[in-house]
Amino acid sequence: MQTALTEKLGVRHPIMLAGMGGVSYHRLVAAVSEAGGFGCLGASTMGDEEMVAEIAAVRELTDKPFGVDLLTAAPxxxxSKVQAIIDxxxxxFVAGLGVPREVVDQCHEQGLLVVNMCGKVHHAVDAVDAGCDIVVAQGTEAGGHTGRVATMPLxxxxxxxxxxxxxVVAAGGIFDGRGLAAALALGAVGVWVGTRFIATPEARAVNGFKDRIVSSDETGTLVTRAYTGKTCRVLATEYADAFERSGEKPEPFPGQFLRSLADGANHLGGDEDTPDVDPDKEFMPAGQAVGAIPALLPAAExxxxxxxxxxxxxxxLAGS
Ligand SMILES: Cc1cc2nc3c(=O)[nH]c(=O)nc-3n(C[C@H](O)[C@H](O)[C@H](O)COP(=O)(O)O)c2cc1C
Structure with a gap:
């Protein structure tokens, strides 16, 4: 299936792995790229040295193209972070929150495409004005930080x-071929998929995260500021429910994030060896597609x- 996206990225399928912080580490990224999709490292949970090591580990496993997503960084x-990605x-390079004006020229001069995540029309217009090469239109169904407009109208x-x-690449609630076909029908040239790829053997996750993805139904998520201070769609937990019921105001970023760490409710970036993870408290970003995920499957499948x-x-559809 050739689209403007496969052409631009140099891949076989118009399917991008979302650069999920804590989840999209080298094994998953390489598996998606090797299968003909486009793998994206989620570097938001990585220190600088870890990010460089993860990029090298992707390169060891595949010579296919891949990207790196930074949720945000101090201006x-x-x-320097972007230079490490290029090197x-x-x-x-994918910018998760905000238009990455300060590094667009740096990327272009060295042959890198710049992708921007967008939850509103004006974000996309700003991203294109700043020179971004691809925009991801992410609807509220999506796991992780999310806006208020749903994928279908956005x-x-x-x-x-x-x-x-x-x-334009579509994201939020897409988990199978029907979603990809629908995205193309809406005028997108491909999809950016997160939640479905958490339920893979290759994804990084703390104990309990993948089990909860598989056992949740379509109502199993909520949008809360409990973990980061920003609106984030997560698997429902007692911790998030209690925060929402309390009516408490979140502390401004990064205060609320530090608070969830101190409460022992945030181990994103950890793996199955991380101790003291309680799935009734834990920060587990995930989208409404959870109800459609019955089992773990290898990413290539x-x-x-x-x-x-x-x-x-x-x-x-064409034949009917
Ligand atoms: C566990 C998790 C972590 C995420 N972390 C990031 C991130 O660090 N940067 C980013 O741009 N988006 C992040 N997102 C959002 C994804 O990039 C993507 O837009 C979303 O997963 C797509 O919707 P879906 O989950 O319904 O497939 C994250 C999503 C999840 C589920």
């Missing part, structure tokens, strides 16, 4: 606003099935 740290051999509105200038099923859906 003075951004150029490591990534081909895409994607075509962003396509109408900027789609003639840059490719998810990529291949998504691409094949989308083609079948589109062929069936």
């Amino acid at each position: 003075q740290d951004m150029p 490591g051999g990534a081909s895409v 994607v075509p509105q962003i396509v109408d606003a900027v789609g003639s200038e840059v490719p 998810i990529v291949e099935a998504m691409a094949a099923d989308a083609e079948a859906v589109l062929a069936a």
